[in-house]
Amino acid sequence: xxxxxxxxxxxxxxxxxxxxxxxxxxxxxxxxxxxxxxxxxxxxxxxxxxxxxxxxxxxxxxxxxxxxxxxxxxxxxxxxxxxxxxxxxxxxxxxxxxxxxxxxxxxxxxxxxxxx
Amino acid sequence: xxxxxxxxxxxxxxxxxxxxxxxxxxxxxxxxxxxxxxxxxxxxxxxxxxxxxxxxxxxxxxxxxxxxxxxxxxxxxxxxxxxxxxxxxxxxxxxxxxxxxxxxxxxxxx
Numbered sequence: 600x601x602x603x604x605x606x607x608x609x610x611x612x613x614x615x616x617x618x619x620x621x622x623x624x625x626x627x628x629x630x631x632x633x634x635x636x637x638x639x640x641x642x643x644x645x646x647x648x649x650x651x652x653x654x655x656x657x658x659x660x661x662x663x664x665x666x667x668x669x670x671x672x673x674x675x676x677x678x679x680x681x682x683x684x685x686x687x688x689x690x691x692x693x694x695x696x697x698x699x700x701x702x703x704x705x706x707x708x709x710x711x712x713x714x715x
Numbered sequence: 716x717x718x719x720x721x722x723x724x725x726x727x728x729x730x731x732x733x734x735x736x737x738x739x740x741x742x743x744x745x746x747x748x749x750x751x752x753x754x755x756x757x758x759x760x761x762x763x764x765x766x767x768x769x770x771x772x773x774x775x776x777x778x779x780x781x782x783x784x785x786x787x788x789x790x791x792x793x794x795x796x797x798x799x800x801x802x803x804x805x806x807x808x809x810x811x812x813x814x815x816x817x818x819x820x821x822x823x824x825x
Contacts, residue, residue, distance in 0.1 A: 603758075632813070641719070641804050641815030642759070655812065690759065704813075706759040 603707035605691050611713045617679040620710045624693030632704065633666055633676050634690040642690055686714045717742040721805045721816035728795055729824050736790040736819045738805035746809035748781050748788040753802045795823045
């Protein structure tokens with residue numbers, strides 16, 4: 600079965616520019632997650648979708664970050680405008696259903712963002 | 716708030732040595748606990764998990780026991796291999812909120 604796909608794999612932008620990341624979860628997975636992983640730290644959950652609805656976006660910096668999953672399948676995460684501290688790897692993960700503790704999250708390879 | 720603390724790395728071991736990577740957590744209620752592994756150049760993948768106190772998760776020779784009394788979930792392996800070299804992340808899921816530790820890099824020398 601195909602895994603979680605993400606693109607692009609790498610992106611370099613200047614501060615104040617905009618950037619968008621794309622994620623295609625495993626087919627049939629209802630739940631989709633976006634994480635931010637800063638170098639030397641563990642992943643931090645930004646937003647969680649159940650189908651096309653938001654379950655948790657409490658750690659999403661909403662003044663500059665936005666995400667959508669319009670048809671309940673693939674998703675985009677946007678940063679506008681980017682800051683230097685946004686340099687990180689952005690990970691997408693999906694799971695079959697949002698059942699606490701019983702579901703396995705499958706991670707994509709990530710998008711490495713560098714903001715200059 | 717909820718959090719996960721794991722030992723800092725890197726941890727460097729010789730092949731066939733015993734491995735322990737410490738992980739402790741802070742959480743209200745009864746979270747599920749996980750170990751994820753990230754091999755060089757690859758994405759995160761689930762290594763093992765435990766969903767309630769005293770459960771032992773195991774996979775690929777790795778084990779971890781959910782200890783509620785000490786709020787710990789230490790990862791162990793009796794004999795490591797060079798192929799185990801990776802970054803290991805401890806994580807918890809509490810009411811569908813996920814928290815990861817900062818990761819511990821393991822280097823295994825032949």
